[in-house]
Amino acid sequence: xxxxxxxxxTLREAPAETEIASHQLLLRAGFIRQLAAGVFSYLPLARxxxxxxxxxxxxxxxxxxxxEITMPVVHPAELWQKSGxxxxxxxxxxxxxxxxxxxxxxxMTHEEVIADLASQEIRSYRQLPALVYQIxxxxxxxxxxxxGLIRVREFTMKDSYSLDADWEGLEIQYRRHYQAxxxxxxxxxxxxxxxxxxxxxxxxxxxxxxYMYLTPIGEDTLILCPACGYAANRxxxxxxxxxxxxxxxxxxxxxxxxxxxxIAELAQFLGLPEAKTAKAxxxxxxxxxxxxxxxxxxxxxxxxxxxxNETKLANAxxxxxxxxxxxxxxxxxxxxxxxxxxxxxQNVLVVADDQVPLSPNLVAGANEEGYHLLNVNYGRxxxxxxxxxxxxxxxxxxxxxxxxxxxxxxxxxxxNIFQLGTHFSETLGATFRDKxxxxxxxxMGSYGIGVGRLLACIAEEHHDDKGLIWPVTVAPYHVHxxxxxxxxxxxxxxxxxxxxxASLTAAGIEVLYDDRDDSPGVKFNDADLIGLPLRLxxxxxxxxxxxxxxxxxxxxxxxIVPLEQLGARVEQELAxxxxxxxxxxxxxxxxx
Numbered sequence: 001x002x003x004x005x006x007x008x009x010t011l012r013e014a015p016a017e018t019e020i021a022s023h024q025l026l027l028r029a030g031f032i033r034q035l036a037a038g039v040f041s042y043l044p045l046a047r048x049x050x051x052x053x054x055x056x057x058x059x060x061x062x063x064x065x066x067x068e069i070t071m072p073v074v075h076p077a078e079l080w081q082k083s084g085x086x087x088x089x090x091x092x093x094x095x096x097x098x099x100x101x102x103x104x105x106x107x108m109t110h111e112e113v114i115a116d117l118a119s120q121e122i123r124s125y126r127q128l129p130a131l132v133y134q135i136x137x138x139x140x141x142x143x144x145x146x147x148g149l150i151r152v153r154e155f156t157m158k159d160s161y162s163l164d165a166d167w168e169g170l171e172i173q174y175r176r177h178y179q180a181x182x183x184x185x186x187x188x189x190x191x192x193x194x195x196x197x198x199x200x201x202x203x204x205x206x207x208x209x210x211y212m213y214l215t216p217i218g219e220d221t222l223i224l225c226p227a228c229g230y231a232a233n234r235x236x237x238x239x240x241x242x243x244x245x246x247x248x249x250x251x252x253x254x255x256x257x258x259x260x261x262x263i264a265e266l267a268q269f270l271g272l273p274e275a276k277t278a279k280a281x282x283x284x285x286x287x288x289x290x291x292x293x294x295x296x297x298x299x300x301x302x303x304x305x306x307x308x309n310e311t312k313l314a315n316a317x318x319x320x321x322x323x324x325x326x327x328x329x330x331x332x333x334x335x336x337x338x339x340x341x342x343x344x345x346q347n348v349l350v351v352a353d354d355q356v357p358l359s360p361n362l363v364a365g366a367n368e369e370g371y372h373l374l375n376v377n378y379g380r381x382x383x384x385x386x387x388x389x390x391x392x393x394x395x396x397x398x399x400x401x402x403x404x405x406x407x408x409x410x411x412x413x414x415x416n417i418f419q420l421g422t423h424f425s426e427t428l429g430a431t432f433r434d435k436x437x438x439x440x441x442x443x444m445g446s447y448g449i450g451v452g453r454l455l456a457c458i459a460e461e462h463h464d465d466k467g468l469i470w471p472v473t474v475a476p477y478h479v480h481x482x483x484x485x486x487x488x489x490x491x492x493x494x495x496x497x498x499x500x501x502a503s504l505t506a507a508g509i510e511v512l513y514d515d516r517d518d519s520p521g522v523k524f525n526d527a528d529l530i531g532l533p534l535r536l537x538x539x540x541x542x543x544x545x546x547x548x549x550x551x552x553x554x555x556x557x558x559x560i561v562p563l564e565q566l567g568a569r570v571e572q573e574l575a576x577x578x579x580x581x582x583x584x585x586x587x588x589x590x591x592x
Contacts, residue, residue, distance in 0.1 A: 001044075001477065003514045003526075008043045010526050020217050023148025025468050029529045038145025038153035040452070045530065048476035050156070050451055054135050056124045056187045056473065057158045057449060066131045066160055071113045077103035078110035083427045087288045088320050089202055106139040107483065111203070111420065112447055115428040116162040118442055125165045125434050128442070129173060131162030147217065149456035150412055156452055162445035166436065167421075170443045174207075174357030175590060176417055177447045181415050182210055182588045184449065189471025190458055190583060193414060195591050196222055197232040199311050200418060203264030203446060207419040209591065211449075213457045222411050223393045227404035231591055232393075233260055235311035239406060241391065244275065244303075244359040252543040257372045260380040261338030263304040266372065270363060270545075277304030278356065278364040278376065280340040282330050285319035285349075297325060297333055299342050301308035301384065302353040302391055303362070308377030309392035316351055334367060341365040342382045343373060352384035353391050391432035414454050420444040468555050472577035477512040479504060479570060480532040482523050484539035497538040500548065500566065507567055509574070528553070533577055534570060 008030035018024040026032045031046035042050060052507075058068065077095070080086035085137030086093075107113070114132065120130065135158045142153050149155075162173035178195065185193045190213060198210040210233055212222055223237035224230070232238070260266040267274045281300040286293060298317060302308050314322050330337050333348050342350045356362075357378040358393035364376040376382070395408040421442040425431065430442045455474075462469045472478065481504070483497035494515075501513045512532060514523050520539075527535050537549040547562040552573065561569050 003512065003516050006044060006512075007486045007500055008045060010529055011168070018148065020147050020150070020460065021463055022150070022419045022456040025463055025529070026148060026456065026459055029468055029531070031148065036183040038142055038151070039498050040152065040154075041150065042452070045476040046307075046455065049470070052456055052474045053188055053454055054158070057135065057451075060180045060184050060187075061133045061158070061160060064131065064173075064180050065129075066133045068133050068134065069132050070136060070281060071107070071110050071117070073107045073139075075105040075107055075113055076204065077105050079116055079428065080105050081485040083112050083115075084288075085112070085202060087291050087293060087457055090286070090321055092140050092142065092471075094141055101110045103225065107136075108138055108140045109157075109203075109446070109448070110134070110159055110427060111161070111424045111444070114309060115442075115444065117432045118163055118425065118430040119289045119428055122163065122430065122432050122442060125432055128163055128432060129169050130163040131160060131173060132163075133158060133351075133447075147456075149452040150217070151219070152452065155450055158449045158451060160447045162447070163430075164443045164445075165440070166433065167419075167443055168444050170419055171419075174417060177417050177445070178209065179588055181417070181447075181449065183585055185211065185213075185414065185454075186585045187581060188458055188474050190414070190454070190461060191584060192461065194222075194224075194231055194411075195588070196411075197236055197591065198416065199233065199235045199315070200487050201421065203418045204423050205418045205420040205446075209417050210413050211415035212214050213414050213461070214409055214411050215460060216410050217460065218410035218412040220411050220413060222409045223395075223397075224407050224409055225402065225404055226407060227522065228399060228402040229589065229591065230399050230406075234408070234440040235309065235395060237393035237406075238400040239391075239393040240400055240403055241306075241355050242275070243355065247360050249380060250361050252376060252381060253374040254366055254573055255374055256370055256373055257339075258370045260372070262402040266363065267304065270372075272363065274304040275359070276361070276363060277496060278302075278341060278359075278366060279306070279308075280305045280335070280342075281308045281313075282335070282337075283310070283313065283322045283338070284325050284329060285314070285317055285324075286321045287317070287319050292408065293320070296349055297329060297332075298322075299335070299340075299345065299348050299350045300352075300390060301342060301356055302352065303355050303359055306355070306391040307394070308390055312349060312388065312390050312392075315389065316386055336365065336367045336369055339365040339369055339371060340367055341373065341376065342384070343367070343376060344382075349386075349541035350382070350384040351386045351388065351390065352378065354387055354389050355382075355391070357387060412453070412457055412460075414457055415447075415552045417447045420446050445448075463531070466525075467529035470533060472574055472582060473581055475532050477510040477532050477572055478534060479509060479511045480527045480530065480535045481511050481513045482527055482535060482537045483513070483515055484520050484523070485517070486535060486540045493538055493540050493543065496543060496563075500538060500563075503567060504570065507571070509567075509570060536566075536570070536574055557566075
């Protein structure tokens with residue numbers, strides 16, 4: 001491709017609203033352009049890179065038995081109503097009506113559609129196991145799109161779906177995906193990826209893993225154990241909780257605690273450790289029962305030395321979403337902000353962390369401004385409708401597997417896998433006849449990778465202060481050929497550059513040829529910004545020195561390569577780059 005024909009322009013500066021390196025560089029290098037919040041156009045350079053990512057995905061999916069299909073992006077709402085997700089998913093779902101007034105959905109994922117397909121195509125156990133996948137556009141109306149391609153509303157996703165006769169078969173396909181995903185990320189040049197246990201969320205099922213690219217820009221907090229390898233999203237991470245020492249229940253005593261509205265202030269005023277206090281957290285949950293959605297006030301209690309984990313709380317009460325309660329809502333149930341406890345409250349959903357019933361004589365609010373209660377005991381003075389693990393794991397807590405100190409890290413989710421089970425197959429009639437002729441629901445798995453987000457994470461990992469540095473496996477072109485035309489030897493230089501361009505292209509090497517009438521500085525800056533693996537510079541000076549200047553984008557060294565050796569040398573450099581990436585593919589331990 002000649003740059004004079006390329007449908008793209010580089011930018012000297014990134015727009016002011018860009019936050020992270022990948023967003024800035026993909027814009028400046030002419031890969032993407034923003035149309036609306038979370039909605040982007042992918043220009044030729046990005047499209048070529050994404051094609052290569054998608055080719056890697058296809059190869060790995062095919063290797064584990066996948067068959068590619070394409071499903072519609074528009075779904076009849078009836079499918080989502082049957083599964084129940086029509087009523088459980090909030091404004092993130094794109095809903096509209098067709099011209100006949102029928103409710104429709106913009107596909108955000110395709111579990112319902114694949115279950116409907118399976119109900120038509122699968123009849124017998126002899127057709128199982130099966131695995132199908134697609135690479136297709138999705139829409140999720142994220143309320144906070146940010147960071148370029150990291151968090152968008154319209155995106156391209158590879159989603160695959162496994163169909164099995166039993167849970168054992170699902171486990172086999174799940175583990176094949178587990179390894180295949182690591183192969184995909186390594187082959188695409190993304191090394192700092194780990195698999196962590198995760199919340200199943202709107203997908204449901206009994207098990208999920210997220211693939212996290214470790215980076216400070218990540219929105220997810222990960223809890224990791226360097227000793228035994230335990231890894232989980234903080235949303236579901238467990239930890240070893242310190243159980244309070246047993247002691248006799250003492251009488252409740254009301255004490256004045258002026259200006260003690262926080263746990264830290266209260267503990268300091270009373271001279272007690274924070275673990276001897278009960279922390280109140282007020283939320284309003286959106287819950288769905290059948291087809292009806294309503295809000296319910298939730299009073300959550302954890303020990304004062306812990307923090308509430310909203311995902312665990314939402315899962316414990318089966319909430320669609322949670323929001324903090326307002327002061328007016330808190331007072332309406334008889335509680336006092338800063339001095340609240342469940343003691344004496346009525347008609348409130350109280351949820352307690354599992355350590356609270358084991359912690360005697362806690363300090364809790366008196367539901368009166370400026371007062372707390374000493375020696376409050378669960379079961380005697382108050383009780384909860386639900387007791388569950390509600391506490392958030394933090395760095396320094398004990399690992400649930402080995403007891404070592406946990407660490408925290410930030411990450412961006414680049415893929416996820418789910419053991420769905422039979423919910424979608426049961427609700428949408430996807431069944432098969434087993435060996436005994438019995439009708440049984442298909443056991444399903446679901447697996448996703450965001451292609452655009454993966455592109456952004458590769459750019460985030462592979463760049464320097466001059467621009468992008470693409471891994472050879474996903475680079476839009478292999479070689480950036482730069483022709484420097486001087487006044488004295490311009491014709492010869494340009495003719496030689498044309499010959500090299502034709503020769504390399506004929507050999508199957510992908511070349512971006514900078515044939516523009518620009519200064520050397522502009523051309524070199526753009527070459528560094530776009531970041532192709534190799535740069536070849538054809539100039540009067542290099543030709544007089546006996547050849548063409550070769551430079552790898554990831555190295556500072558330059559050398560003159562004789563013209564007669566150029567094709568072979570370029571092929572060898574590219575082969576070395578590919579081999580270095582292939583060497584990083586390895587079996588990954590399964591994080592159970």
